[in-house]
Structure formats: structure tokens, C-alpha cells
Amino acid sequence: MKRNLITTLAGLLLGLFFITLLTLFQLRESEIGVVTTFGRFSRSLSDPGLYARWPWPVQRIYRFDKRIQNFERKFEQTTTADGRSLIISAFLGYRISNPRLFLERFAGGDLTSAELNLEGLLRDTKNGVIGRHAFSDLISTNRARVKLRDIEQEMLTLIQPKAESNYGITIELLGIKQLGLPESITSKVFERMKAERQRLVKQFQSEGEAEAIRIQADADRIRQEILSQAEAQAMVIRGQGEAEAAKSYAIFEQNPELAVFLIQLNALSASLKDRSTLVLDPQTPPFNLLKGHLPEKPASAGKSPNSTSDRP
Numbered sequence: 001m002k003r004n005l006i007t008t009l010a011g012l013l014l015g016l017f018f019i020t021l022l023t024l025f026q027l028r029e030s031e032i033g034v035v036t037t038f039g040r041f042s043r044s045l046s047d048p049g050l051y052a053r054w055p056w057p058v059q060r061i062y063r064f065d066k067r068i069q070n071f072e073r074k075f076e077q078t079t080t081a082d083g084r085s086l087i088i089s090a091f092l093g094y095r096i097s098n099p100r101l102f103l104e105r106f107a108g109g110d111l112t113s114a115e116l117n118l119e120g121l122l123r124d125t126k127n128g129v130i131g132r133h134a135f136s137d138l139i140s141t142n143r144a145r146v147k148l149r150d151i152e153q154e155m156l157t158l159i160q161p162k163a164e165s166n167y168g169i170t171i172e173l174l175g176i177k178q179l180g181l182p183e184s185i186t187s188k189v190f191e192r193m194k195a196e197r198q199r200l201v202k203q204f205q206s207e208g209e210a211e212a213i214r215i216q217a218d219a220d221r222i223r224q225e226i227l228s229q230a231e232a233q234a235m236v237i238r239g240q241g242e243a244e245a246a247k248s249y250a251i252f253e254q255n256p257e258l259a260v261f262l263i264q265l266n267a268l269s270a271s272l273k274d275r276s277t278l279v280l281d282p283q284t285p286p287f288n289l290l291k292g293h294l295p296e297k298p299a300s301a302g303k304s305p306n307s308t309s310d311r312p
Helices: 002-023 099-105 111-130 148-167 183-254 256-271 287-291
Strands: 024-027 031-037 040-045 049-052 059-065 069-072 076-079 085-096 169-180
Touching: 002 024, 024 031, 031 099, 040 099, 059 099, 069 111, 076 111, 085 111, 085 148, 099 148, 111 148, 111 169, 148 169, 183 256
Parallel strands: none
Antiparallel strands: 024 049, 031 040, 031 059, 069 085, 076 085, 085 169
């Protein structure tokens, strides 16, 4: 009797455990859910906690992650308002904010189907916004002209109400990840840059040659001025030297012994300048000066001082 009672209690507890599993469920902090009854919407669940339900197949629970999901697309070509082609990679962050609409719009809450629809919505929004802006608003050497932030905000403003009303999805953020140019345009840009560099090279070469000619002309002019000044100064010095020489010649003509003595003295000084060793007759001028011999009076002594025919 006692064994039967224990078996009955164990069976009741086990049955109660299974009933609890079938009628209660928990919603986590990161989840939102939808309860359907015989396939029709019954209620939405947005707060975490423990909920009661009718067991399957009466009611069914759909759970969705309510955290922000990242969604990126590859490069896609688009056209700007001024007819320039470029490729853009955009991204967005979204979260499921209306689980009922999300469940009804995408059968069973298929996330892959939802992202395919988001991809089309993002493409249309991106093409529409880019088509209203000039190429320089996205790519420019002048940073002040680039309006990437404004363009991203325009795209976000346009896509948010559509995603909210059509898919039950809230777009929290949207941005342009990468910008590029199609291969054909890139080749043209490189060719144009190459031609521009070649033009600059020729311009610099021409400017350099003109500068070299100008510098050469200035150098020639300065050289000629220096030579002219030097020539004039040389003429002045030469005239002064000739005047001094004329004075010396006049003195030597009046005293030829002094002239001969000075000449011999200079010759003797020059021969002994480098500590040379000479073996000569001491009677030979000018070495006879070392013996104290004075030069004899030249035969031309006594001629007129103004005569220049006997100058050395």
C-alpha cells in the first residue's frame, strides 16, 4: 500500500514537471517574443521573465534577438547627381522593435529573408540620396567640401520610417564604410594624373631652364663688371708703378753704382735664398760683394739723366 502511494506521488510530480515545461516558458533579457494561438497572433512579449502558455499545438512561442544586429553590403556602383560613377559599401545597425509585424512580414521570423529586404531598401535609399549629391560631396581634395556625415544622416532619415512600418525593424545607425571608383574610371584618373604630372615636369623644366639662363646672364654681367673694374684698377696701379719706376730710373741714372750694387745684392740674395751650396770664384760678381768689393762705376755714368737707352 505504501509503495503504491509513493509511486503515485512520483508519477504526479513527474506529470506536474512535464505540465510545467509545457505551460511555462522564460524570456531572456536579450529577447522579445510573440505568442500565437492556432497560428494567429495572440500577444507580444517585450519584457524578460517567466510566462504561461497553452501547450503546443495550441500556442506557439517565437523568440527574437532584440540586440542591435550588424548588416553590411559589398561594393555597389551608383551614380552621383553630376553623372559620375562610384562604388560604395554601406552598413547599418538594426534591431527588431515590432515582433508581431516582423513575424507577419517574414514567415516564421526568417532573419535571412529580412536582411534580403533590408538590402533592397538600403540600395534604393543609397542610390536616391547619392543621386542628389555631386561627386565632390563624397570625394574631394578639399575636406571642407566633403559631406559624408550629411549624406549618411539623409540616408538614415529616409530608411528609418520605411523599415519601421514595413518590417518592424528599427534602424539605429547607418554609415558609408568604403568609397571607390570603378576600374574604368580609375584607369582614366590615373592617365589624367600621369598627364598632369608630365605637364608639371615640363613646366618645371622650362622654368628651370629660364632661371638658369637668367642666372648665367647675371653671372656674365657681374663677371664683366668685375673684369672692367679690375682692368681700370690695374691701369691705375700700372700707371703708379711706372711713375715710381721713372723716379727710380732717374735716381739710378744719377747714381749708377747704387743701381749695380742693388742688382748684385738682389742676385746674391736670390742665389742664397734656399740654403744653396755654390762653388764659385769669389771674385765673380755678385759674390765679390762677400769680400767687400764695391761695384765699379758703369761706363754709361755721366750721361744725361733723361736718357732711357741704357735702362736695364
